[in-house]
Amino acid sequence: MRWLAVRLDLISISLITTIALLIVFMHGHIPPAYAGLAISYAVQLTGLFQFTVRLLSETEARFTSVERINHYIKNLESEGPRQITGSSASASSWPANGRITFQNVEMRYRDGLPLVLKNISFSVLPEETVGIVGRTGSGKSSLGVALFRLAELSCGSITIDDVNIAHIGLEDLRSKLSVIPQEPVLFIGTVRSNLDPLDEYTDAQIWEALEKTHIKDMVSGLTNSLHSEVMDNGENFSVGERQLLCVARALLRHSKILLLDEATAAIDTETDRLIQDTIRTSFSSCTTLVIAHRLNTVLNCDRIMVLDQGQILEFDTPSNLLANENSCFHAMMEAAEETLTRKN
Structure with missing residues (x-):
């Protein structure tokens, strides 16, 4: 998880750097309000990336239980019947x-x-x-x-x-x-x-x-x-x-x-x-x-x-x-x- 967080942070840093460079190079062509909004959204990507990936991994882990239950239902042989009508063992004696x-x-x-x-x-x-x-x-x-x-x-x-x-x-x-x-x-x-x-x-x-x-x-x-x-x-x-x-x-x-x-x-x-x-x-x-x-x-x-x-x-x-x-x-x-x- 730590190594995944480092890699996600690197992606976020790369995006923020790219957006900042584009804003500098396109100075005068982009309104300041739009430039500030773009940088703000890019900074928020750091936490959003980590939250989304962690949510996906937890969802996949939880669905392992669903897959296991589905496997049990389809592939496992069930035990014998609980009761057999007319068997001599049904008597209380x-x-x-x-x-x-x-x-x-x-x-x-x-x-x-x-x-x-x-x-x-x-x-x-x-x-x-x-x-x-x-x-x-x-x-x-x-x-x-x-x-x-x-x-x-x-x-x-x-x-x-x-x-x-x-x-x-x-x-x-x-x-x-x-x-x-x-x-x-x-x-x-x-x-x-x-x-x-x-x-x-x-x-x-x-x-x-x-x-x-x-x-x-x-x-x-x-x-x-x-x-x-x-x-x-x-x-x-x-x-x-x-x-x-x-x-x-x-x-x-x-x-x-x-x-x-x-x-x-x-x-x-x-x-x-x-x-x-x-x-x-x-x-x-x-x-x-x-x-x-x-x-x-x-x-x-x-x-x-x-x-x-x-x-x-x-x-x-x-x-x-x-x-x-x-x-x-x-x-x-x-x-x-x-x-x-x-x-x-």
């Missing part, structure tokens, strides 16, 4: 058990990209808690993406209580699942609107959920209690408080399937303990998938799945994996203990 079955699942995020899940097959029993561990890029979060149909499968199928999720509406599917993300998400509004955005539950039910997540005292201590203001992204709450509010929101939904995507990765040990306690007590009747960042958070799971490069390496109980000195999970635990020892 589905899923009754929470059995999850992955059968030869393969998934990529976009055509032409490599597979992030490669021939994944496993079953999760009703009310079972499964810990999912692996290094960065192993496909842990991609399992959640496939379960919520944020990206469609390239091959295979996922069934919940014997219902193929590819044959049901996205709203019917996602409304029956709950997720507690790694980054807690709160929206501008009130505490109540964040916990119950569709206004489906009573205040008593919301207070019960807050009590179970050990955050009732904090909310009741706010100026307007449930109707207290929440700033953009919950900036007026700590990370731990935001995460506990997200847990309360998931608890209100009474879903049979819960996904924890490294929910305690960015919070302190005390809040981690509160969340783990809430999950053990309040979500005991749910089928729970725990994507782990800290290995000690999955030691209480019924089974542990070890992923690597989109494939299942091991899937067994924690005791069996730890007892096997050749298992990948055993090696990961030893590496974590060594790291902890060095820090201490």
